[in-house]
Each structure stands twice: as structure tokens, then as C-alpha cells.
């Protein structure tokens with residue numbers, strides 16, 4: 001898994017080492033110069049004679065970049081530093097000068113700096129690091145980057161984080177300098193994984209500074225190798241009831257497909273049994289003879305795919321189940337048409353699966369003033385707010401799926417190809433997650449943060465199944481469901 005730590009956590013971990021005189025900046029700058037030479041070799045074959053521009057802000061981030069610039073200058077690179085204010089890391093600047101680097105002071109014209117940078121083989125972005133206030137680049141740094149972007153962005157290596165990006169939340173308010181490569185020091189920061197800013201980072205490489213990072217990571221991204229630890233694999237003495245029964249309240253005469261896709265994913269994800277409740281049991285059983293229609297004991301539910309506001313029957317079933325069943329501790333996936341039926345308070349074993357527009361409605365229903373665009377601008381904040389207000393675990397669907405759960409658990413998964421943005425994909429995710437919850441409900445009650453981990457697992461498996469269904473091309477939701485058994489087997493085989 002990839003783990004991230006906030007600016008405050010990184011600072012806390014750096015402090016004792018700095019007090020002992022551990023040369024963190026030297027380590028960071030050395031690693032940055034090594035990565036930069038590798039890029040220059042890739043781009044132009046040789047390092048000597050390359051043109052590198054260091055954009056140096058007022059703090060230690062600029063210091064890292066200037067020291068790396070000095071090391072590059074000693075290898076025959078033509079290095080220019082462009083300063084953005086009177087404050088600059090003096091030692092770094094002196095090192096660069098000693099190595100033969102040129103310096104354009106901040107009182108020079110912004111256009112001159114932008115022209116220099118636009119013509120470089122590589123730009124080292126040392127404008128802002130973890131000292132950023134997260135509000136986009138202001139002042140001369142902002143003017144400089146806007147002028148540079150107008151001319152066309154060269155190859156950019158972000159020092160620690162892309163400057164202007166919300167380091168802890170991935171927000172992109174105002175001017176941000178997008179990178180091709182981000183060289184992160186000591187720890188990945190949440191903004192490198194969280195939407196909407198994650199794409200600003202380009203490829204991300206982590207330089208280990210030997211930090212002892214405090215507490216739990218802020219945001220996690222599960223990787224394929226993590227799935228085997230989280231998947232409820234049946235043991236030899238289990239039978240269908242101990243493995244978990246999933247109740248599905250989905251679809252209607254108007255939307256029978258949602259019932260088929262949801263049950264299809266659940267059956268293929270390997271749940272012990274699927275029970276279907278609704279008006280299109282005949283359609284479901286025709287597609288999946290394994291499904292049982294009608295009431296009975298279940299460990300988890302999927303509520304809502306293909307349930308429209310005028311579907312009195314399904315709404316009654318969901319309302320009844322919410323009132324009587326969640327109290328008994330059954331887990332639930334609350335999707336689409338069921339979101340507005342959510343009771344005031346549930347537990348983390350209920351997992352909401354809204355997209356941004358649906359999450360905004362859940363929040364507005366509870367007195368928040370936010371719309372879809374607001375959720376998209378700061379998805380983790382709003383997913384967390386919905387968790388606080390409802391008690392539920394929240395899986396917010398998007399190009400990068402964000403999960404917020406109990407005790408601050410947070411995940412950002414970017415597993416799906418863009419082709420997965422297709423009708424019915426959400427129904428498949430709901431069925432898959434329902435199956436996972438049905439097989440793990442006891443463990444979720446022991447450790448409520450597990451619901452968030454399972455939601456992230458479902459997002460990962462869903463995305464991988466989409467890749468497997470048709471690598472590099474269009475995919476239907478049913479094809480994603482059909483690819484689940486093979487995808488799961490591959491992931492468990494690691």
C-alpha cells in the first residue's frame with residue numbers, strides 16, 4: 001500500500017533529526033539531483049550541457065532545489081535560478097553560485113524568468129513545499145508560473161510537492177505548477193494521491209530520509225498485493241451461510257438491468273448466497289439461477305441500484321430494512337435511490353456509495369451548503385463530513401475514488417480506466433462491495449475501520465476487473481462483473 005502523511009506529521013518527524021544535526025536537506029538535494037540527471041539522460045542522452053532552471057521560493061523547498069542545482073552545475077549542467085522574492089535559502093543560493101550557476105533576482109522581470117524556464121530542458125520547481133498555505137501560488141511566484149504556462153510548460157520536476165497544490169488535501173485553488181515527476185522527501189503527502197490535485201504530481205518517487213513518522217497515515221492507497229489480506233477467503237469447513245448471505249434490494253420493472261448487474265457482481269465475487277427482493281425476481285433468476293428470491297436471514301444488504309423515487313415497493317422494503325435490520329448489525333451498501341432513505345444515524349458498517357452529486361444531496365439534506373462542484377473540489381473533506389453526520393463509511397465514486405471511514409480512516413483509489421465511466425458500473429461496484437461485507441461482517445464489528453478498507457478493496461478490484469475485461473478499450477458493466485472471478489483469483493494468488 002502507499003501511505004501518506006500530512007505536513008504536520010512530516011514536520012514532527014523531522015524535528016528530532018534536525019535537532020541531532022542530521023543533514024536532511026543534503027540528503028534530499030542529493031537524491032533530487034540524481035533523479036534529475038536520470039531524467040536529463042532520458043530526455044537528451046547526456047547530462048553535461050543541459051539547461052536546467054531552478055524556481056526558488058522563499059523556504060527550504062527552494063533550498064532543496066538550489067542545492068540540487070549546485071550539484072547539477074558541477075556536472076556540467078547550465079543552471080539558472082529564478083528567485084521569487086527577497087527571501088531565499090541563502091546557503092543554497094551560495095552553493096549554486098559557487099558551482100557556477102547564474103541567478104535571476106526577483107526584481108528582474110517575470111517574463112524574463114518565464115522565458116528562461118520555458119526554454120529549459122528541465123525545471124526544478126522549488127517554489128513551495130510543505131510550508132504552503134494550500135491556496136495556490138500567490139504574488140511573484142503565481143505571476144511567474146502563469147507566464148510560464150502561457151509559453152508552454154517544459155519538463156517539470158516538482159520538489160517534494162507540485163507548488164500551489166493543497167499538500168494535505170489535494171485541492172487545486174488558483175495557480176498550480178503541474179509536474180511530470182514529483183520527488184517526495186521523507187513521506188508521500190496526501191495531496192499527491194487525493195483528487196482533484198493528484199494528477200498535478202505526474203510520476204511520484206519517494207526519497208527515504210529515515211523519518212520515524214508519527215501515528216497512522218493520513219490517506220492510504222491499497223495496491224494489488226494488499227487484497228489477499230482483506231478478502232474473505234473461505235476455509236474448508238465453511239458452508240454457504242457461514243460464508244455470508246447478501247440481500248439485494250435493487251432494480252424495478254423500469255430498471256431491471258440494475259438488479260441483474262448487482263446480483264451478477266455479488267454472485268461472481270463469491271458470496272455464500274444472494275437473496276433478491278423486488279419486482280423483477282424472474283429476470284434476475286433467468287440471468288442467475290443461483291439467486292434466491294424472497295426474504296430470509298442475511299449478513300449484508302445492497303440497497304438502491306436502479307430504485308427510482310416513484311418506486312413505492314422498493315422504497316418500502318429499503319425503509320423497513322433500514323429501520324429493523326441495521327440495528328441487528330447487518331452491513332449495508334447504500335447506493336443510488338437508497339441514499340435519500342438513509343436514517344439520521346447509522347454505523348460504519350453501512351457504506352454509502354454516492355458520486356459527487358449524490359453526496360452533495362446527502363449533505364444538503366443534513367444542513368450543509370455544498371453542491372457537486374464543491375464536493376469535487378475537496379472530496380475527502382466532504383466524504384469525512386458525511387461520515388461525521390451519518391456515522392456511515394463513505395465511498396465517494398469518481399475518477400479517483402475516495403473513502404472516509406471510522407477513526408479517520410481514508411483511502412484514495414485510482415485503479416479504474418476512464419472507460420469504466422459507463423452505465424451500470426456503479427451497480428457492479430455495489431454488488432461486489434456487498435459480497436465483501438457479507439463475508440466480513442463480524443470482523444467489521446470488531447474493527448469498524450475495516451469497512452473503509454473493504455470499500456477501498458472493492459474499488460481496487462472493480463478497477464482491475466475493468467482493465468481485465470478489455471485492456472485499453474471500451475467495456476460494459478456486465479463485462480466487468482464477468483471479469484471478477486478471474487481478477488479475484490489473480491489477486492489472491494499473489
Ligand SMILES: NC(=O)C1=CN([C@@H]2O[C@H](COP(=O)(O)OP(=O)(O)OC[C@H]3O[C@@H](n4cnc5c(N)ncnc54)[C@H](O)[C@@H]3O)[C@@H](O)[C@H]2O)[C@@H](O)CC1
Pocket residue numbers: 014018024025026028057058059060061062064127128129130131132133134135136137138139141159160161164185
Ligand atoms: N525541515 C527540513 O529541514 C527539511 C525540509 N525539506 C524541504 O523543506 C520544505 C519545507 O520548507 P519550508 O517550511 O521552509 O516551507 P516552503 O519552502 O514550503 O515555503 C514556505 C513559505 O512560502 C510562502 N508561502 C506559503 N504559501 C504560499 C502561497 N500560497 N503562495 C506564495 N507563497 C507562499 C510563505 O512565506 C512560507 O513561509 C519541504 O517541502 C522540503 O522540500 C527537505 O529539505 C528535508 C528537510
Ligand SMILES: [K+]
Pocket residue numbers: 061125126127128129158159160161162163
Ligand atoms: K515544490
